[in-house]
C-alpha cells in the first residue's frame with residue numbers, strides 16, 4: 001500500500017513483462033502463460049518462480065499446465081521427457097537438449113519475465129565441446 005491506501009506501483013526492471021500474479025501459481029504447479037508473444041511455462045518451486053519455454057525440445061510438446069515432482073521436475077505429456085523446472089536441463093529422455101529458461105522478477109505480487117535475451121538451452125552432460133545439441 002502506498003500513502004494513499006492504494007497498491008504500490010511496481011517498477012519491474014527494463015525488459016520484463018508481467019505474466020501472472022503470484023497467487024495464480026500454487027507451490028508445485030506450472031502455469032502456461034505468455035510473454036511478448038512467446039509461450040512460457042512458469043513454475044513455482046518453494047517460493048521461487050522459474051520460466052521456461054513452453055515447448056519440449058524433443059518434439060514441441062507443451063510443458064504447461066503441469067505439476068512438479070518433489071524433485072522440482074516436470075514431465076512432457078507427449079513422450080515423457082523430464083526437465084528440471086529451475087534450469088531447463090534434461091533429467092530423462094527422449095529429449096537430449098534442455099529447454100530455454102528466462103529471467104524472472106517478482107514484485108508487488110506480480111511475476112515478470114524477460115524474454116528479450118533467453119539463456120541458452122543447457123547441453124546434455126557428456127556432449128563433446130562445441131557439439132551441436134541434438135533434439
Ligand code: FES
Nearest residue numbers: 056059061076079
Ligand atoms: S515432445 Fe516432449 S518428450 Fe516428445
